[in-house]
Amino acid sequence: MAVRKKKKVAKTSSTKKKVAKKKVAKKKVAKKKVAKKKVAKKKVAKKKVTKKAVKTSSAKKKKAKKVIKKANSDKALFDTMLELTRVTSAEIPDDVQKVVLEALAREEKNTTAEYAMNIIQANIVLAKKKSQPICQDTGTIHIFVEHPVGLDQTKFRKITEKAIVKATQVGYLRQNSVDSLTGKNEGMNIGPGHPDLHFKENPKRKSVKISMMLKGGGCENVGAQYSLPNTELGAGRDLDGVRKVILDAVQKAQGKGCGPGVLGICIGGDRGSGYKYSKEQLLRMLDDTNPHPDLKKLEKDIVETSNKLGIGPMGFGGKTTLLGCKIGVLNRLPASFFVSISYMCWAYRRKGIELSNKMEIKNWIY
Numbered sequence: 001m002a003v004r005k006k007k008k009v010a011k012t013s014s015t016k017k018k019v020a021k022k023k024v025a026k027k028k029v030a031k032k033k034v035a036k037k038k039v040a041k042k043k044v045a046k047k048k049v050t051k052k053a054v055k056t057s058s059a060k061k062k063k064a065k066k067v068i069k070k071a072n073s074d075k076a077l078f079d080t081m082l083e084l085t086r087v088t089s090a091e092i093p094d095d096v097q098k099v100v101l102e103a104l105a106r107e108e109k110n111t112t113a114e115y116a117m118n119i120i121q122a123n124i125v126l127a128k129k130k131s132q133p134i135c136q137d138t139g140t141i142h143i144f145v146e147h148p149v150g151l152d153q154t155k156f157r158k159i160t161e162k163a164i165v166k167a168t169q170v171g172y173l174r175q176n177s178v179d180s181l182t183g184k185n186e187g188m189n190i191g192p193g194h195p196d197l198h199f200k201e202n203p204k205r206k207s208v209k210i211s212m213m214l215k216g217g218g219c220e221n222v223g224a225q226y227s228l229p230n231t232e233l234g235a236g237r238d239l240d241g242v243r244k245v246i247l248d249a250v251q252k253a254q255g256k257g258c259g260p261g262v263l264g265i266c267i268g269g270d271r272g273s274g275y276k277y278s279k280e281q282l283l284r285m286l287d288d289t290n291p292h293p294d295l296k297k298l299e300k301d302i303v304e305t306s307n308k309l310g311i312g313p314m315g316f317g318g319k320t321t322l323l324g325c326k327i328g329v330l331n332r333l334p335a336s337f338f339v340s341i342s343y344m345c346w347a348y349r350r351k352g353i354e355l356s357n358k359m360e361i362k363n364w365i366y
């Protein structure tokens with residue numbers, strides 16, 4: 001019995017030992033698993049950190065690239081606007097040069113008119129050669145921007161203003177813009193309404209197109225706006241009435257607008273839009289053709305009739321009073337019929353460019 005008991009006790013104790021061993025082994029396995037998990041977790045965490053770091057650095061790089069690209073295109077736009085201003089101030093477009101030379105050839109030899117045209121031509125040549133303003137009055141700066149969707153107009157204006165300031169400092173422009181109430185000249189050509197910038201968004205455009213026009217004060221002073229009917233001139237609300245008031249404006253201008261000049265006309269609109277559109281007519285090429293047959297006829301008639309008035313270059317008499325006439329039409333209210341006339345002098349400074357994606361000059365329009 002005693003032996004049996006002893007054996008039983010021994011058996012029980014060895015089983016217990018075995019169980020204990022198993023438990024220890026299990027614990028070890030569990031511990032190992034936990035350790036493995038920890039290592040795996042650490043690895044994942046490490047990977048995440050590395051990925052994040054890579055992401056952050058590539059985002060930073062991308063951001064830096066963007067900033068550099070932006071700065072480069074800002075600088076390019078500044079240079080572009082500066083160059084556009086220089087060329088506009090110093091050179092007249094080829095289509096204008098052509099009609100000036102034709103007018104010079106038309107004038108009778110050894111007349112004051114021929115002398116005036118020779119001075120004008122010499123002035124044009126010298127200004128281009130020396131890259132200096134064609135006239136001491138560098139005028140109101142009109143800028144027309146036609147652009148695709150997405151152009152930052154505020155930034156464009158800021159950069160353009162900086163370029164205008166620079167152009168004034170280096171002498172491409174005269175210090176020409178004054179406070180209307182005090183007459184004070186800040187010497188920068190910048191202020192309310194100056195430069196006169198116009199933006200037009202055109203979703204069909206792939207690139208930005210900029211036209212610049214410098215319009216002197218003398219010729220601006222002889223611009224005129226008529227409200228038809230005009231009983232004094234016997235001008236009714238028709239094209240004959242329009243013709244009468246245009247010729248009246250030419251007659252009144254005489255040589256004061258530094259003729260021979262070019263007329264930009266708007267029939268219709270209101271007093272504000274009419275004058276604006278009449279200036280936009282001056283962006284047209286002198287040798288283009290008005291698509292409206294009646295207006296095409298009227299443009300030709302106005303130039304021919306004006307040149308028979310004997311006013312001539314600078315009002316000295318002669319055969320050339322006008323170099324061109326461009327007429328556009330806007331809708332009007334039934335109650336009003338305006339004819340707005342903008343007069344451009346012989347120093348017809350208008351240039352246009354198309355920009356590349358980098359805001360550099362891709363090509364010159366005129």
Ligand code: SF4
Nearest residue numbers: 135216218219258345
């Ligand atoms: S009207 Fe023209 S040409 Fe005459 S001073 Fe003014 S800008 Fe010069």
